[in-house]
Amino acid sequence: MSPNRPGRPRDERVDAAILQATRVLLAEAGYAGLTVAAVAARAGIGKAAIYRRYATKQEMVFAATMHGAQVPQPPDTGSLRADLRWLAATITGMIGAPGVGGVLGGLLADMEDEAVATAMRGFAALERATIALILDRATARGELPAAPDPAFVHAVMMGAIFARLHVFGEGDREGFADDLASTVAGGLIHPAGGLPRQGDGTATPG
Amino acid sequence: MSPNRPGRPRDERVDAAILQATRVLLAEAGYAGLTVAAVAARAGIGKAAIYRRYATKQEMVFAATMHGAQVPQPPDTGSLRADLRWLAATITGMIGAPGVGGVLGGLLADMEDEAVATAMRGFAALERATIALILDRATARGELPAAPDPAFVHAVMMGAIFARLHVFGEGDREGFADDLASTVAGGLIHPAGGLPRQGDGTATPG
Structure with missing residues (x-):
């Protein structure tokens, strides 16, 4: 919920719903069985809302399991x-x-x-x-x-x-x-x- | 063709035919499309001959693309x-x-x-x-x-x-x-x- 993140709060809820639905379906069906249509249905949104954010199924999966456009920044530990x-x-x-x-x-x-x-x-x-x-x-x-x-x-x-x-x-x-x-x-x-x-x-x- | 390798020469030709057929079919159809039956057909042998050597499709694929029971031994380079x-x-x-x-x-x-x-x-x-x-x-x-x-x-x-x-x-x-x-x-x-x-x-x- 960073104030620098583009998009309105309504969009952030959609972002989170897509990532959550992707994680749930990966756990249920695995990577090979996952489809964008199933994620859209589970998240209660249209497929177009997903494709506005991710060009491919794979990009969506990466964002849901690894990281999106924000990655952790390293503290300076001194060595x-x-x-x-x-x-x-x-x-x-x-x-x-x-x-x-x-x-x-x-x-x-x-x-x-x-x-x-x-x-x-x-x-x-x-x-x-x-x-x-x-x-x-x-x-x-x-x-x-x-x-x-x-x-x-x-x-x-x-x-x-x-x-x-x-x-x-x-x-x-x-x-x-x-x-x-x-x-x-x-x-x-x-x-x-x-x-x-x-x-x-x-x-x-x- | 090491003399220490178990199996008769006839078996070694079957070994080689399986590995070669696996490589050809991987190049044609990719990993997901590969089956033991298709490799057997391409090599002109029965599926049982494959399963005597490899417990799974995956083991056969690993042997055909990476290495089998023999791996290269390192020369002593001095450092x-x-x-x-x-x-x-x-x-x-x-x-x-x-x-x-x-x-x-x-x-x-x-x-x-x-x-x-x-x-x-x-x-x-x-x-x-x-x-x-x-x-x-x-x-x-x-x-x-x-x-x-x-x-x-x-x-x-x-x-x-x-x-x-x-x-x-x-x-x-x-x-x-x-x-x-x-x-x-x-x-x-x-x-x-x-x-x-x-x-x-x-x-x-x-």
Whole structure:
């Protein structure tokens, strides 16, 4: 209910009804069985009200299960490791619910559709802007010589947590998030091996 | 055609025919449209010959697109970074073909089926054994104070490469593999932040 959010209060109630109906039907019927028509019927609105907000079923599902146009903004914890630990916890909270693996699998299987892929890239850009903020702060603090590519850190953090939770079995979520934050922060600060780094064109010692 | 492989040569031709028919039909019809019956018909064999080898359609698809019971064994390159760079290239080769994202998405959407999840865990265990070898070598070399959990490194390497190639857009594969190997090796050698590490129970300085 942010005052900066576009749309009148009446529209916000429709927004919420669509997202809620989508979640209920995903739990009942799964991703493959979900249709825009069924969501509209369950929410008590017309399909056109959904298509004014989401170009595709997949975009609606992503917004209902992961996030919409607002993503959480990182607090400045004072260190890259603690900022990445916050990020790991936030991603785990976002994708960690039971059933989200199947939903993301369904979305992925539909990514060959260009409209779906474009929408997913839009959501990814929002996530990446959050990561860019974390990396820029670490550079300003002097922890990093230059900000690494946010797309690189995005793929590592999202991919690792997704694989752990939904592909290989979740195990100890807190311990995994701790290890991931320590390893990625440590590796960005002290990359092994003398390879050129993105962003500064120089080689870094291992 | 390893002499250690169980089965007579006649059986190996059937093995190969099943895998080839699966790949052809995946390219033609996609994962969702694939059936064991269609693969049997295309390979010119009975369905029973398939079910003697694979408990489910999903297991057959995984073997045809990713790997079967044999996975590539890592050469000892002399450093953790270079061993992980080999691993990144091997994973990229394994999952990087066009269409594999959709296949893996379909498999993931089917993971709520316990038989499918069990088979996927079996394939994951093979991959993890390869990673354990790399980590044990790095420990023997003195690069690491104790071998980290192979399951942790597995989720990070597989997840990051999968996310980059099939979710967020592939970009520069070689550069990504370089950065991933440097960051993960660097972070295992110099984890940030003084958290306890798995395997030795002590804290490491950042």
